[in-house]
Every structure is written in structure tokens, then in C-alpha cells.
């Protein structure tokens with residue numbers, strides 16, 4: 001969700017730019033109303049009660065992403081569950097992440113699983129190509145658990 005899918009005149013969000021453009025054609029005779037006079041960042045904050053926006057907003061740093069997959073990517077990389085990282089690093093509130101994942105399931109059913117599954121395929125392919133690098137990373141993880 002962004003200004004591209006929002007009509008300021010009607011204060012209405014649309015599912016995608018195509019739907020919004022259709023709306024502009026029909027209701028505003030093809031003349032796109034100007035964007036709101038606020039930054040997009042503030043705009044997201046204001047609209048963060050909308051589930052579609054919250055699902056694409058990092059629940060920890062409250063940064064909005066234009067696509068769900070980039071948001072999931074950010075959360076997986078920056079706020080990994082304690083079980084994966086070791087208990088000393090980044091005490092991410094797992095409940096916050098869990099709530100956010102449940103919200104995604106409600107708003108975009110199945111997407112989370114699909115996104116993570118497609119990454120795993122990419123990761124596995126990389127793993128086959130450069131197994132050495134992967135092994136080094138895994139050793140680093142083991143050291144973490146020893147601390």
C-alpha cells in the first residue's frame with residue numbers, strides 16, 4: 001500500500017494501482033488527485049490500523065515495506081527467533097513476531113508459507129553451489145550456543 005493505491009479525494013485505499021487507476025478514470029474523469037501533503041512514512045503510520053498495511057510493516061521497527069515478501073525477508077533477517085540465533089543475541093519478542101505472522105495469515109492466507117518456501121529453494125540451490133561458505137556460517141552458529 002502506498003500513495004499509488006490511495007485516493008486522497010475519497011480517502012479510500014485500493015487493492016492495487018490498477019484498481020485505483022480504474023477508480024480515477026470513473027470517478028475523477030482520469031485526473032489523478034494529488035498525493036496527501038504528508039510523507040509516505042507518516043501516511044503509513046496513520047493508516048497502520050489497516051491490516052493490509054500492518055502485515056507489511058515490521059512489527060519490531062515499524063518500517064513499512066511495499067511488498068509482503070520484502071517485509072518477511074527483513075523480519076527473518078533482522079529479527080530471527082531466539083531459537084535460531086542463540087539466547088544472548090537480539091532478544092526479539094517472539095510474541096510480537098507471532099502476532100504479526102498471524103495477521104499475515106489472516107490478511108494474505110498462505111503467503112507467509114509460500115514466501116519462506118520459495119526462499120528455502122533458493123537457499124538450497126545456493127548451498128549446493130557454495131557449500132564451503134555455508135559450513136563456515138554454521139560453525140559460527142555453534143560457537144554461539146557454547147557461550
Ligand SMILES: [Zn+2]
Nearest residue numbers: 007009010027
Ligand atoms: Zn477518488
Ligand SMILES: [Zn+2]
Nearest residue numbers: 058060061078
Ligand atoms: Zn525490523
